[in-house]
Amino acid sequence: MPDVAPFRQYQLETAYDELLLSPNTPRPHYRLLAERLRELPPDELARRQQAADLAFLNQGITFTVYGRDEGTERIFPYDLLPRILTAKEWDTIERGLAQRVTALNLFLRDIYHEETILKAGIVPRELVYSCRHFSRQMRGVSVPRDRYISIVGTDLIRLPSGQFAVLEDNLRVPSGVSYMLANRLVMKRVFPQLFASYGVRSIDHYGQALLATLRSLAPQGRSDPTIVLLTPGVFNSAYYEHTFLARQMGVELVEGRDLIVHDNVVYMRTTAGLRRVDVIYRRVDDEFIDPLAFRHDSMLGVAGLLNAYRAGNVALANALGTGVADDKAIYAYVPAMIKFYLDQDPILPNVETFLLSDDRQRQHVLHNLDSLVVKAVGESGGYDMLIGPHSTLEQRAQFRDRIIANPRNYIAQPTLALSKAPCFIDGQLESRHVDLRPYILFGDQISIVPGGLTRVALRRGSLVVNSSQGGGSKDTWVLY
Amino acid sequence: MLSRVADSLYWIGRYLERTEHTARLLDVNLALMLDQTPAAAERRWERMQTYLAWQYDGLPQTYALVQALTFDVTNSGSLVSCIGAARENARQVREQISSEMWEQLNRVYLQVKRTTMEQLWHEPHEFLHNVLKEGIHLFQGITTATLSHGECWHWLRLGQFIERANATAILLDVHFAEPRGAADAQANYLDWVGLLKSCTAFEAYCNVYTADIRPERIAEFLLLNAESPRSVRFAADQIAVSIQAIAANTLGRRGDRVKRLAGRLQANLDYGQVDEIMADGLSGYLTSIQQQCQQIHTNVYQTFISYPVETALV
Incomplete structure (x- = not known):
């Protein structure tokens, strides 16, 4: 829709456009929004953006950027315009994620017990054992209800065809859910009429659903379990989220030094004496969680926690050792897992992935570094990553050396044109690349709140949506 | 908590x-x-x-x-x-x-x-x-x-009033130990008013005793007055109230010793007589108050905060 304010800058490109069907026509489910935007007085959008920013600042909804003095607190940039998904699109996402999480959970149980998938030669044994997050300590340990991954955040992208694909599984301590909830809260305040006229499915019950999921993991015989959220402390980048979730669920927010293990039972130190803890939603990484079992220099963990866990006296969400299944090299085998365990075809496809430990694939990648994306297998947050088309000669040479030095540590993927959505930037609407991270809970059964965090690469042309790399977010509407 | x-x-x-x-x-x-x-x-x-x-x-x-x-x-x-x-x-x-x-x-x-x-x-x-x-x-x-005026509130108050009782006791102790010649009445007057003002208590003192400044009255006011929020007695009352409230949450007899210590300090000030205190030596009395504050602090920590694990396992 050229030449109509505020759409003058909005251009249709090769990537899938969430808003426009063709240069002059919005997609049906965006029509109402587009009309509303055209009717608004010119300054109105800017005014509402300011109101939204202020709401975030006043509520202290911030994250910490590492590497600056005293941990600088910043607000996570929020874009005013919603990202809208139809009921049909959501149905595919929901079924696809449930299928994928079920298979990944079975995979984790399998590799720490019978290893059928390794014996069948579907996933190479050395790939699993060479994974940094594979945890010997979990061999043969049975976890409550066989739930390894109770809280999952899966990153989806939309391909130029309009189909959703999985870019990454986050099976350790996925973050960002508080922004999903905060975005919705602010949205309802800023655009109440529009929101009401659209018929958007609610996400407000997330805190309750999370609590129910954690409760379902309680050790046997603990009918009224004590649940706590374990945080690394105020210096962690997601500390705000930890306090937010603890308050939403009405559970105690604890640090490692608040917990004590005695005779393989975990207690928290309260002013009224020691109180037994049954379920820990831990936001501390595996390696820091128990200095007796993992890193000895960790000040964040609880000495003896692993033994209490193995004795079945306490439940952890997520289980330990789950990082092996979100390793980016293992990722390439998830479709095969779905086939192997569930005998189904994947509903949500993977993105084509080159394994650099394979000689032929490595040669191909090294010759085409300028068109591919290279990622470290065990990293998250957009660190240690090369985006070929946006890279310099020097950066490519660096990555070439790193790949040759440690091929198992990297994978490569084609540079994908993530779909684009309208964003309010400098008083105009412009399109920016977006992804989608829905949050999956796996307790009694799998439940997914209809929505998720839509992350936006706010820099023009950028494909990196991570908050640590200049990304922002927007509210995600799933329609009835 | x-x-x-x-x-x-x-x-x-x-x-x-x-x-x-x-x-x-x-x-x-x-x-x-x-x-x-x-x-x-x-x-x-x-x-x-x-x-x-x-x-x-x-x-x-x-x-x-x-x-x-x-x-x-x-x-x-x-x-x-x-x-x-x-x-x-x-x-x-x-x-x-x-x-x-x-x-x-x-x-x-x-x-x-x-x-x-x-x-x-x-x-x-x-x-x-x-x-x-x-x-x-x-x-x-x-x-x-x-x-909410629950446990959270009482911990804030406990810290506030232990600090206040202790600081006021030190202030009185140092001030009364200062040698003063009778010659310079003007300087002495300013000095005593300074003490009262350091405790935001000048106006309150005047309301009780008029602007007639006398050292033993000042001692009585800053130590034993039941109503001035700046007196040591008032602080001791608040310490006792907060410790009672905090200890009410614990099981068994764990809080007993702290409650007794707080009660002793409170009773000491509630029933104290300024003439007796002055006769026995104000400095010794104030030192004892500081020691009792320190004891309460240590026992609060041992009972509620850094207790050994064995003592808390029932």
Whole structure:
């Protein structure tokens, strides 16, 4: 829709456009929004953006950027315009994620017990054992209800065809859910009429659903379990989220030094004496969680926690050792897992992935570094990553050396044109690349709140949506 | 409540009380020095250091001393250190206190960080009184109005009043030990008024005893008055109330010893007679009060916060 304010800058490109069907026509489910935007007085959008920013600042909804003095607190940039998904699109996402999480959970149980998938030669044994997050300590340990991954955040992208694909599984301590909830809260305040006229499915019950999921993991015989959220402390980048979730669920927010293990039972130190803890939603990484079992220099963990866990006296969400299944090299085998365990075809496809430990694939990648994306297998947050088309000669040479030095540590993927959505930037609407991270809970059964965090690469042309790399977010509407 | 949270709340109370106390001492004494000879001012600075249990290493010039007590981050007793410590403790328990409380504390902290020594030097009252004292009073008011008066509230109060009882006892002790010649009645008068003003108690004292300033009446007022929130007795009452409330949550007899210690201090002040205290030696009495505050502090920690695991397993 050229030449109509505020759409003058909005251009249709090769990537899938969430808003426009063709240069002059919005997609049906965006029509109402587009009309509303055209009717608004010119300054109105800017005014509402300011109101939204202020709401975030006043509520202290911030994250910490590492590497600056005293941990600088910043607000996570929020874009005013919603990202809208139809009921049909959501149905595919929901079924696809449930299928994928079920298979990944079975995979984790399998590799720490019978290893059928390794014996069948579907996933190479050395790939699993060479994974940094594979945890010997979990061999043969049975976890409550066989739930390894109770809280999952899966990153989806939309391909130029309009189909959703999985870019990454986050099976350790996925973050960002508080922004999903905060975005919705602010949205309802800023655009109440529009929101009401659209018929958007609610996400407000997330805190309750999370609590129910954690409760379902309680050790046997603990009918009224004590649940706590374990945080690394105020210096962690997601500390705000930890306090937010603890308050939403009405559970105690604890640090490692608040917990004590005695005779393989975990207690928290309260002013009224020691109180037994049954379920820990831990936001501390595996390696820091128990200095007796993992890193000895960790000040964040609880000495003896692993033994209490193995004795079945306490439940952890997520289980330990789950990082092996979100390793980016293992990722390439998830479709095969779905086939192997569930005998189904994947509903949500993977993105084509080159394994650099394979000689032929490595040669191909090294010759085409300028068109591919290279990622470290065990990293998250957009660190240690090369985006070929946006890279310099020097950066490519660096990555070439790193790949040759440690091929198992990297994978490569084609540079994908993530779909684009309208964003309010400098008083105009412009399109920016977006992804989608829905949050999956796996307790009694799998439940997914209809929505998720839509992350936006706010820099023009950028494909990196991570908050640590200049990304922002927007509210995600799933329609009835 | 988690012991770590209680610990943080307790220290928010103590650090804010300490900040206010130091700010008020500076404010009152800087004003009094305007009316005094340089020799008397030097003497006054020495006393200030004793009040605050602090020793200044450099040349005792007023500018340097004021700077050390306000913006010197290497001095753990400076205003900026104390308010910073209070804020750091609050940051760790942000989900336990009301957001209004956090915002106010943060605001005072940021104002202190923004102020320069030059600004303070030219308008000390503006900073010490308007920014700090009023900022902290507003925080106390917001706390009363927005926080549930449950365990959280009692930990804040416990810290605040232990700090107050202790600091007031020290203040009285140092002040009464000062040798005074009968000759200079004018200077003596200013000095005693200074003591009352250091406790924001001058007006309240006048209401009870008129402006007739007499040392033993001042001692009676600051020690034994039941109604002035600045008296040691009032602080002891509040300590006992808060400890009763906190101990009510614990099972069994774990809280008994702390309750007894707090009750003893309270009874001591409730039934004390100023003439007897003065006859037996005020200094000894005040030392005993400081020791009892220290005992209560130690026992509160042993009972509720850093208890050995074995004692808490039932």
